[in-house]
Amino acid sequence: MSTHPGTLLRTFLNERRGLLVPGAGNALAARVIETMGFEAVYLSGAGLTNNFYGMPDLGFVSLNDIASHTAAIRDAVALPLIVDADTGFGNALNVRHTVRTLERAGANAIQIEDQVMPKKCGHFAGKAVINQAEMVSKIKAAVDARVSGDFLIIARTDARAIHGLDAALDRARAFAEAGADVTFVEAPTSVDELRRIASDLPCPQIVNVVIGGKTPALPAAEFAEMGFGMVLYANAALQGAVRGMTNALAELQRRGELPEDPDLVATFAERQALVQKTAFDALDARYAVQAAKG
Template identity: 65%
Template sequence: MSTRKQLKALVAARRGVLVPGAFNALSARVVADLGFEALYVTGAGITNMWFGLPDQGFMGLSDIADHTARIRDAVELPLIVDADTGFGNALNVRHTVRTLERAGADCIQLEDQVAPKRCGHFSGKEVISTEEAVSKIKAAVDARQDQDLLVMARTDAAAIHGFDAAVERAQKYAEAGADILFVEAVTREEDIRALPQRLAAPQLMNMVIGGRTPIFDSRQLTELGYGIVLYANAALQGAVAGMQKALGALHNDGVLQESAGLVATFAERQRLVGKPALDALEIRYA
């Protein structure tokens, strides 16, 4: 079964599949190695980790396409790819979908913010008109070459126009052809519980550690009927914490050993990047 068909089946099952974010090929390898069933190519993670900048629209199409292609080569999991606002109008969205589909995306996420976008859990967001957003979703649906490629529509309208307005927008995006709906930055527990009852299409719920949305565990969200439970930047936050601990110890002590338990072993690092398999190939082709 193709990764796109796998993802369609996962979403349709509505069993709250846990999907962590990856910000490069090695983090994607860790996600796959731990047994997760899909991963999210995170725009915030790429912006933070590669540019050292906040998630405020600094990532471009070529950046996310390059990372998607590298991650596609590294793992065989279904890839949900964060395409921000689609990088322009409906025609730009068409080009974005074509580009990311070629790069190996299995689902492309588009949001309705005004460009330059910002993290869904930041203040100061603005959204485009519902009509413009609908036209961009239609363009995305029409642009895909493979009908198994999924389109996810995200709305950030709850922070600007309120929860009911966000639900209304999401419904219109579903009518425009979106396969998955994503209402971002829901701030009340009762609204998280209500969403699967108010929208028929499969939905993603974003669990942002330290963000504005109350944290539910995946079992609760499965019982509510969510298809995907996203932890877009858990790996990033864990990596930053790990770097701070390891380098803090090095700075304080002047030495760092594997036995301290603060770093992956040399052997584990080589395993994750596939060195044993490449060694075998080197012998085969010698």
């Protein structure tokens, strides 16, 4: 098997074994995900918006924001990298530019969705979608723009919340016919709907488990049994980090000090290991300029 991350990702998804993929909002989170032994990482648009701007997922990030974080994550980890590219930032020509930009930045797959721009989190109310023909044209542009055949195009539809499941399935089929490698019906609300998505559509499918969201949070093994290609926890790391920060800072506030308690904070040594301080020390020593002798 090729070790190219895009080829690996295609293989993993085609196995339809419910590949468990956490999301990252920055390179440090991606490093944690890789260290924990996961097989791929997802750059979450919601996670990036929350982390970078402290704002909700309402279409505030730009292509430049996503490209810079894609490049940082690519430099930090070797895992297959899936990037949430929201709506592709405009029409088919904008999608073409988005694909070329993010492929150069190091993505192995991008996800584009059929929401009206500016988009909203898939589990928020008040979403709207563009017409199917327009989204099909965007997918065709994405397919034509990629350089590598193993740069995957993931096409998401948010039509379930607006037009119902049958309409969402029809869109997903059309997206696959237009060349999408993977389709993603966002925010199904029952186990029966999940089973239909996994069984009725021709290409690998993604299920997005949002903690506190609309989709049933089943064990990954059940999603694998249904035949999903990927089980996405786009913001589990972010929500865990927020809870960790509040717990540690509440203890600091209560006590006026914070001991090195591994139940509250990572140790100094763990933090330095995560950012590969030893490797940078070795590089520093390698390139150090020797002081001239008088």
